Amino acid sequence: MTRLFNFSAGPAMLPTAVIKRAQQEMLDWNGSGMSVMEMSHRGKEYMSIASKAEQDLRDVMTIPDNYKVLFLQGGASLQFAMVPFNLLAGKQSADYINTGVWSKKAIAEAKRYCDVNIAADTSSNGFTTVPTQVELKLNPDAAYVHYTPNETIGGVEFDYIPETGDVPLVADMSSTILSRPIDVSKFGVIYAGAQKNIGPAGLAIVIIREDLLGNAPESTPAMLNYEIAASNGSMYNTPATYSWYMAGLVFEWIKEQGGLQAMGEINQRKAEKLYAVIDNSAFYANPVPKHNRSWMNVPFTLPDADLDADFLAGAAEKGLITLKGHRSVGGMRASIYNAMPEEGVDALVAYMEEFEKNQSL
Numbered sequence: 461m462t463r464l465f466n467f468s469a470g471p472a473m474l475p476t477a478v479i480k481r482a483q484q485e486m487l488d489w490n491g492s493g494m495s496v497m498e499m500s501h502r503g504k505e506y507m508s509i510a511s512k513a514e515q516d517l518r519d520v521m522t523i524p525d526n527y528k529v530l531f532l533q534g535g536a537s538l539q540f541a542m543v544p545f546n547l548l549a550g551k552q553s554a555d556y557i558n559t560g561v562w563s564k565k566a567i568a569e570a571k572r573y574c575d576v577n578i579a580a581d582t583s584s585n586g587f588t589t590v591p592t593q594v595e596l597k598l599n600p601d602a603a604y605v606h607y608t609p610n611e612t613i614g615g616v617e618f619d620y621i622p623e624t625g626d627v628p629l630v631a632d633m634s635s636t637i638l639s640r641p642i643d644v645s646k647f648g649v650i651y652a653g654a655q656k657n658i659g660p661a662g663l664a665i666v667i668i669r670e671d672l673l674g675n676a677p678e679s680t681p682a683m684l685n686y687e688i689a690a691s692n693g694s695m696y697n698t699p700a701t702y703s704w705y706m707a708g709l710v711f712e713w714i715k716e717q718g719g720l721q722a723m724g725e726i727n728q729r730k731a732e733k734l735y736a737v738i739d740n741s742a743f744y745a746n747p748v749p750k751h752n753r754s755w756m757n758v759p760f761t762l763p764d765a766d767l768d769a770d771f772l773a774g775a776a777e778k779g780l781i782t783l784k785g786h787r788s789v790g791g792m793r794a795s796i797y798n799a800m801p802e803e804g805v806d807a808l809v810a811y812m813e814e815f816e817k818n819q820s821l
């Protein structure tokens with residue numbers, strides 16, 4: 461068996477220990493004589509799996525009691541619509557901070573339902589920075605403020621949580637959730653697609669402050685109404701049972717690693733190693749100022765795009781795969797989520813140094 465170091469932005473690597481555990485439990489979960497995939501979502505076995513997963517996530521993230529945790533489908537992209545449906549609450553306008561590809565998609569979707577005030581926009585520098593707090597042009601009457609703490613494609617990450625006063629703050633944390641401790645109480649809504657740092661695709665997690673529930677207009681489709689999801693324990697219809705179970709195994713694994721404090725220390729170290737090779741060479745480049753660099757997605761370019769194919773082929777020979785950058789940025793991108801072992805980053809660093817050296821021979 462060979463497990464490669466897979467730097468995919470998502471679906472991404474899962475911890476090997478988690479996949480092995482799922483393998484052991486595949487045919488017969490806990491003496492039930494059933495695979496998790498075959499269980500009724502309303503049966504006592506599955507209910508125990510679902511509630512343990514929620515409790516473990518609550519423990520890991522220290523989610524306050526006045527927040528609901530929802531396990532939904534439709535990915536992060538459906539949240540681009542669910543947020544305005546549920547949070548406008550009669551208001552006309554919402555604030556959006558535009559820092560890259562994913563912010564732009566959230567904005568395009570919100571424009572179908574409300575006026576979007578762009579509170580800040582970093583497109584003029586190619587989405588390589590994060591606006592500071594004083595640069596945010598916030599509307600005090602906005603229904604909410606939406607931002608993307610980590611832009612998965614640009615590799616740009618906020619180094620602060622925007623202060624929005626009484627206006628609820630909404631964060632698309634798809635590519636940074638669980639990467640380090642965060643103060644959930646600063647947010648109205650946190651949402652994330654699962655396939656980066658949570659589990660397999662097919663699941664989205666929403667963490668919502670309870671006072672924000674129950675404000676969707678009557679015409680809102682039931683499946684898009686947070687209140688209906690919350691009052692039905694995320695089982696208004698059949699949930700993504702297997703993905704939810706797998707997410708639960710990942711939450712347990714994070715606990716075993718020492719929780720988010722420990723994850724954050726490992727992630728910071730992994731990211732610093734990679735940025736150090738880039739910064740210590742005149743060969744590799746990353747355009748993002750140090751304090752706005754993502755710990756999870758590290759884009760970098762070679763001096764000449766003609767070298768990209770060679771770089772990728774040589775990396776694949778060493779078991780380092782899916783390093784090709786997003787077409788909008790070019791070059792390479794190494795996504796180093798929680799499940800990427802530090803040895804994977806070490807192997808990439810060694811390969812980058814070797815590749816650079818071979819060019820000057």
Ligand SMILES: *Cc1c(COP(=O)(O)O)cnc(C)c1O
Pocket residue numbers: 470534535536537538562608610611612632633634635653654
């Ligand atoms: C991957 C990603 C998305 C899209 O997630 P889907 O689950 O595919 O809809 C949205 N936002 C961010 C920040 C992402 O990284």
